[in-house]
Amino acid sequence: MKKRLMALCLILVFVLSANILFMASCSGPAKKELILASTTSTADSGLFDVMLPEFEKISGYKVKLIAVGTGEAIEMGQKGDADVLMVHSRKAEDQFMEEGYGSVRKDVMHNDFIIVGPAEDPAQIKGKSAVDALKAIAESGSLFISRADKSGTHNKEMSIWEKAGITPEGDWYTETGQGMGETLTITQDKQAYTIADRGTWLAMADDFTLEILVEGDSSLFNPYGVIAVNPEKFPDVNNEGALAFIEYVTGEKGQALIKDFGVDKYGQPLFYPDVIK
Amino acid sequence: MELIFNGIKQAFILIFTGDKEVWEIVFLTIKVSGIATIISMLLGIPVGFFTGLNQFHGKKILVSFINTGMGLPPVAAGLMVALLLWRSGPLGFMAIMYTPTAMVIAQILIATPLIAGITMAAVAQVNPKLKLMAVSLGAGRLSMSWLLFKEAKLPALSAIIAGFGGVISEVGAVMMVGGNIKGSTRVLTTSTVQMVRMGEIELAIAMVLILLFLTFLVNFILTIIQQQDKEKWQVKYWK
Numbered sequence: 445m446k447k448r449l450m451a452l453c454l455i456l457v458f459v460l461s462a463n464i465l466f467m468a469s470c471s472g473p474a475k476k477e478l479i480l481a482s483t484t485s486t487a488d489s490g491l492f493d494v495m496l497p498e499f500e501k502i503s504g505y506k507v508k509l510i511a512v513g514t515g516e517a518i519e520m521g522q523k524g525d526a527d528v529l530m531v532h533s534r535k536a537e538d539q540f541m542e543e544g545y546g547s548v549r550k551d552v553m554h555n556d557f558i559i560v561g562p563a564e565d566p567a568q569i570k571g572k573s574a575v576d577a578l579k580a581i582a583e584s585g586s587l588f589i590s591r592a593d594k595s596g597t598h599n600k601e602m603s604i605w606e607k608a609g610i611t612p613e614g615d616w617y618t619e620t621g622q623g624m625g626e627t628l629t630i631t632q633d634k635q636a637y638t639i640a641d642r643g644t645w646l647a648m649a650d651d652f653t654l655e656i657l658v659e660g661d662s663s664l665f666n667p668y669g670v671i672a673v674n675p676e677k678f679p680d681v682n683n684e685g686a687l688a689f690i691e692y693v694t695g696e697k698g699q700a701l702i703k704d705f706g707v708d709k710y711g712q713p714l715f716y717p718d719v720i721k
Numbered sequence: 722m723e724l725i726f727n728g729i730k731q732a733f734i735l736i737f738t739g740d741k742e743v744w745e746i747v748f749l750t751i752k753v754s755g756i757a758t759i760i761s762m763l764l765g766i767p768v769g770f771f772t773g774l775n776q777f778h779g780k781k782i783l784v785s786f787i788n789t790g791m792g793l794p795p796v797a798a799g800l801m802v803a804l805l806l807w808r809s810g811p812l813g814f815m816a817i818m819y820t821p822t823a824m825v826i827a828q829i830l831i832a833t834p835l836i837a838g839i840t841m842a843a844v845a846q847v848n849p850k851l852k853l854m855a856v857s858l859g860a861g862r863l864s865m866s867w868l869l870f871k872e873a874k875l876p877a878l879s880a881i882i883a884g885f886g887g888v889i890s891e892v893g894a895v896m897m898v899g900g901n902i903k904g905s906t907r908v909l910t911t912s913t914v915q916m917v918r919m920g921e922i923e924l925a926i927a928m929v930l931i932l933l934f935l936t937f938l939v940n941f942i943l944t945i946i947q948q949q950d951k952e953k954w955q956v957k958y959w960k
Binding site: 493 | 793808813814816818819900901902915917918919922
């Protein structure tokens with residue numbers, strides 16, 4: 445009885461470990477998979493759901509899309525944990541390239557940031573420039589919700605505060621540390637102000653009473669770049685796949701998909717292609 | 722209110738129309754948490770038994786470790802696994818980060834201490850006279866373990882229920898090591914988080930309802946087994 449039980453246990457353990465190894469081996473064929481670290485805003489917009497299947501079909505690579513903030517995506521690149529990045533924070537991207545973590549960087553597309561807030565607009569920012577708007581929010585002490593997650597959006601917000609000469613802190617300044625969607629939901633709930641990328645806003649605005657108060661300011665420009673992680677620094681990265689991906693997103697097919705994405709649903713594109721317009 | 726009703730309606734539509742993506746997510750959820758629970762059981766129950774029954778050097782330290790593990794924040798488990806499995810980590814060469822395997826490993830780390838701890842407590846509570854009696858009747862160590870195992874089978878089942886409940890409902894660790902990749906590592910909890918982030922509240926409600934139903938179903942089945950066993954035992958003792 446005991447022996448049979450023990451044997452049974454042993455067989456079970458064996459089968460399970462074989463199963464695990466099997467799962468591991470089919471998920472990790474060398475260089476056939478591509479880890480793409482990108483931002484939650486791009487992933488949540490649904491753009492990749494349209495773009496990746498096409499790329500996988502053409503190239504034969506299996507893309508693993510990891511949606512994190514731009515800060516974390518860049519961090520993954522600096523450790524060689526991702527093969528290719530698609531992010532939106534020009535300053536951080538340039539630094540990444542300068543420090544030799546990336547081998548190729550290309551512009552892909554852009555959209556813009558907007559400042560949204562309650563329709564009553566207690567700080568009277570409607571129509572102002574981005575810098576003046578944030579100044580007015582700070583002076584009136586109106587509630588402002590910041591993502592505070594080192595994402596591209598957060599970096600943009602901080603650069604505008606810097607231009608305005610304000611260090612945002614105090615009761616009126618709330619930090620969520622969460623993604624764009626959650627932050628917008630909190631902003632809506634608290635009827636506060638925040639800065640958002642237009643893509644996420646359009647995807648969520650249906651349920652909201654918040655309004656776009658500042659837009660079109662050149663400092664709210666939101667360019668996305670694609671970067672291949674440097675194989676000289678990290679020999680394990682899938683550089684071939686990364687280059688194929690860059691070629692795809694900046695090529696005819698990818699750019700056309702970007703241009704059309706969202707038009708049927710929102711009546712306007714969520715992103716504007718930069719290479720083929 | 723309308724949102725909630727729509728969410729519930731959406732859930733039923735998704736379940737019964739056999740939406741392929743939803744079913745994939747459901748199956749992966751069961752597969753990952755199921756495998757993790759079984760392995761945790763195979764690791765945790767023997768450890769729990771051994772620690773519960775024996776006095777040995779360093780027992781206090783081991784018990785403290787198990788108890789700490791029972792309260793281990795899942796994200797801590799996730800981060801540990803991630804640090805090991807990232808390409809930059811010591812086990813990066815295995816290329817199992819962002820795969821279901823990585824999720825199973827993280828969940829094992831969460832469930833094993835739970836199962837070991839509850840088993841340990843259950844075994845320690847078995848009437849000590851039983852042990853004495855067994856020894857006096859000439860039972861060896863193994864046959865005594867077997868006897869005690871039969872005694873503690875019901876609590877061990879509770880341990881498994883707790884372990885399974887712990888991992889299937891967990892989100893932080895599987896998000897970190899799985900990456901919530903569509904069609905590959907997306908489970909019910911991580912997809913719920915994403916749906917909320919995307920403002921798809923109805924879908925999020927649907928996901929949560931499916932998750933609740935699933936957990937209920939598994940617990941229901943385990944409870945039936947547990948209760949049947951209990952009845953069997955009672956009958957036996959009565960006779």
